[in-house]
Amino acid sequence: MLRVAWARKDISIAIVAASLAAMGGAAIAQQNKDTVKVPDGLALSEFKGYEKWQVIGVSQNNNIIDVIVGNPEMIAAYQTGLPAEGKKFPDGVKMVKIHWNAKKSPDGFPALVPDTLHDLDTMVKDSKRFPDTGGWGYGQFNYDTASDSFSPLGKGPGCGFSCHTKVAAKDYVFTTFPKR
Amino acid sequence: MPHISRMSAVAIGAATLAVFGGIALAAQDKYAAQVPDGISLSDFRGYEGWAVVSVAQTKDVLKVIVANSTMIAAYRSGVPGNGKRFPDGSKIAKIQWTPKKSTEAPFDVNVPDHLQDIFLIEKDSKRFPKTSGWGFAKFNYAAQTDSFSPDGKGTDCGYACHTPVAKKDYIFHPYQKR
Numbered sequence: 001m002l003r004v005a006w007a008r009k010d011i012s013i014a015i016v017a018a019s020l021a022a023m024g025g026a027a028i029a030q031q032n033k034d035t036v037k038v039p040d041g042l043a044l045s046e047f048k049g050y051e052k053w054q055v056i057g058v059s060q061n062n063n064i065i066d067v068i069v070g071n072p073e074m075i076a077a078y079q080t081g082l083p084a085e086g087k088k089f090p091d092g093v094k095m096v097k098i099h100w101n102a103k104k105s106p107d108g109f110p111a112l113v114p115d116t117l118h119d120l121d122t123m124v125k126d127s128k129r130f131p132d133t134g135g136w137g138y139g140q141f142n143y144d145t146a147s148d149s150f151s152p153l154g155k156g157p158g159c160g161f162s163c164h165t166k167v168a169a170k171d172y173v174f175t176t177f178p179k180r
Numbered sequence: 181m182p183h184i185s186r187m188s189a190v191a192i193g194a195a196t197l198a199v200f201g202g203i204a205l206a207a208q209d210k211y212a213a214q215v216p217d218g219i220s221l222s223d224f225r226g227y228e229g230w231a232v233v234s235v236a237q238t239k240d241v242l243k244v245i246v247a248n249s250t251m252i253a254a255y256r257s258g259v260p261g262n263g264k265r266f267p268d269g270s271k272i273a274k275i276q277w278t279p280k281k282s283t284e285a286p287f288d289v290n291v292p293d294h295l296q297d298i299f300l301i302e303k304d305s306k307r308f309p310k311t312s313g314w315g316f317a318k319f320n321y322a323a324q325t326d327s328f329s330p331d332g333k334g335t336d337c338g339y340a341c342h343t344p345v346a347k348k349d350y351i352f353h354p355y356q357k358r
Contacts, residue, residue, distance in 0.1 A: 050358075051231070051358050052231040052252070053231070054228070054229045054230075054231075055232055055244050055246060055275075057291060057292055058235045058242050058243070058244045058277075058291075058292060059242070059282070059289050059290060059291045059292075060237045060242060060279075060289065060290045061287060061288055061289040061290065062288075065235055065236070065237060066235070067232050067235050067244055069232065075229070098232075098356075098358045100235075100356060102237075105236070107344065107345060107352055108344075109238070110238060110239065111236050111237065111238045112236060112237045112238075113234065113235075113236045113353070114234055114235060114236075114356045116357070117356070117357045117358060120358075143357075163286055166284060166286060167284055174282070174284055174285055175291075176291075178277055178292040178293075178295060179294075179295040179321070179323075180227075180228050180275045180295060180298070
């Protein structure tokens with residue numbers, strides 16, 4: 001009987017330990033969103049609150065579906081007619097593209113809907129800080145569902161610059177602000 | 181000459197007023213749109229700035245689903261997965277665009293072309309008791325006239341479609357991780 005009681009106590013201790021580990025894991029994941037940073041580049045915390053920013057646009061390619069959101073300064077710039085040839089976005093504007101892996105609708109519709117989060121692409125305008133990349137800093141943060149955490153891709157703030165050079169005349173911004 | 185200048189000034193002033201008047205009228209028109217015996221677009225004033233719930237794509241449209249702060253707060257607290265229902269005052273809008281291939285992006289990607297329509301759902305248990313508390317509306321957008329017009333009448337247009345997800349309080353789209 002004593003052995004059984006001890007066994008039960010061991011199980012209880014194991015359960016408590018596992019619960020604490022799980023809670024610790026959740027705390028670390030939360031911490032990760034506040035602390036993850038591209039080496040020599042952008043920190044995700046520079047985009048704090050992006051979860052509730054206003055929609056700029058949406059897009060879809062192959063197995064990825066995404067939404068592009070902007071901070072109030074970015075939305076205000078869009079509402080003055082940007083992006084446009086020869087016009088510059090002001091310092092302080094920020095945008096985040098949220099990429100999800102796409103899946104077929106689980107409700108039986110012929111539609112693609114988000115599955116797991118894939119990554120966040122971020123852009124911020126600061127002419128003094130990013131003089132070599134058109135005034136824009138870029139950062140990509142890949143998301144890992146298993147650990148519920150983000151990891152930076154590459155290093156430095158220039159990762160999107162070469163791709164975006166194609167629209168240099170519109171201050172390096174592809175996404176337009178469609179009517180709604 | 182002074183007379184002509186004054187006339188020109190009056191004409192310019194009148195033209196300016198006409199332009200401003202036109203803008204004011206267009207803005208009024210948008211929120212004046214109402215489904216007969218149904219929901220007014222003005223119930224959803226400010227939806228342009230609401231936070232994202234999710235996105236979706238079908239063969240014909242690319243769409244984003246946004247919700248007001250009451251509904252976003254409910255989603256973030258676990259509704260409807262936790263068995264609770266969305267509270268009265270919850271409002272959700274689905275904005276549908278026809279898609280086009282981006283001509284600028286360095287890879288193959290679909291982006292919004294024209295606004296097609298907006299679908300609206302709001303929770304008010306007293307106002308919509310026969311449709312589980314939800315009122316539904318659809319407004320079609322005409323790019324040529326830059327105006328919205330209601331589709332159908334009444335407040336139950338989406339109810340039958342949404343009944344398969346009655347267990348999720350009639351809402352298809354979950355709040356996506358971000």
